[in-house]
Amino acid sequence: MLKDIFSKRRRYASIPSENGKVDVPEGLMQKCKGCNKIFYRKEIKKMLHVCVNCGYHHPLTAWERIDSLFDEGTFVEWDANITSTNPLNFPDYIEKVEKDRKKTGLNEAVVTGKGTIDGQETAFAVMDSNFRMGSMGSVVGEKIARAIENARKESIPFIIFCASGGARMQEGVLSLMQMAKTSIAIKRFSDAGGLMVSVMTHPTTGGVSASFASIGDYNFAEPGALIGFAGRRVIEQTVREKLPQDFQTAEFQLKHGQLDKVIHRKDMKDTLSTLLKLHKKGGEH
Incomplete structure (x- = not known):
């Protein structure tokens, strides 16, 4: 039987x-x-x-990340319809962008907006590595800069989840300009007393890691995330030394003082909620 x-x-x-x-x-x-x-x-x-x-x-899509953090029905998206052009007439660039739009349902590699986490209002940006490997072009930089400006005007915190292969090569120097644009927006926000939290996920590299990703008031990362500027092979060939096995991981960065904490995904919402409550204006919890 x-x-x-x-x-x-x-x-x-x-x-x-x-x-x-x-x-x-x-x-x-x-x-x-x-x-x-x-x-x-x-x-x-x-x-x-x-x-x-x-x-x-494993990587989360932008909307999976939003759903995992925000109180249901509270997230409002900003600048959803801003799209890329082809300023350098790079061959097949627009076709590749359009392919990623269909694949991901996103217009670009970042989603910005605001909502509440356990009742605490915050501005938000989340990069999606499924769209052009999260590369930073003019639209990504513009949307992030606008989100930071909105946070400053509304006097609310700003949280960003980073995931990127770096600057978008098809837009050349225009993509590199976004490093300065976003960094200046963060400086204005900081001078106004704003709170910024940056969370680096796998991978956060290139111009993104060298600009807005690493200049938050709190710099966090998920376990095992690759964080760095140049690639491991390039660095080893330049310095002619073998690098440690865990080089450029989140844990390596934490050990060397480049991060404040490595946070498991299941603990992320509680950690962000606690920070938002601690920094609430007027000290009200």
């Missing part, structure tokens, strides 16, 4: 295809990039895309 029960379970769980191989419905399973174990996608989604076996933090 037990044999019959288990044989039925196997038969229903694994339906052979015409070539005799077992077909698994597309999108049902997900392999962890950290330990290579396979999980049901819906199970790892419930854990905020953190592997229950090894703790690897």
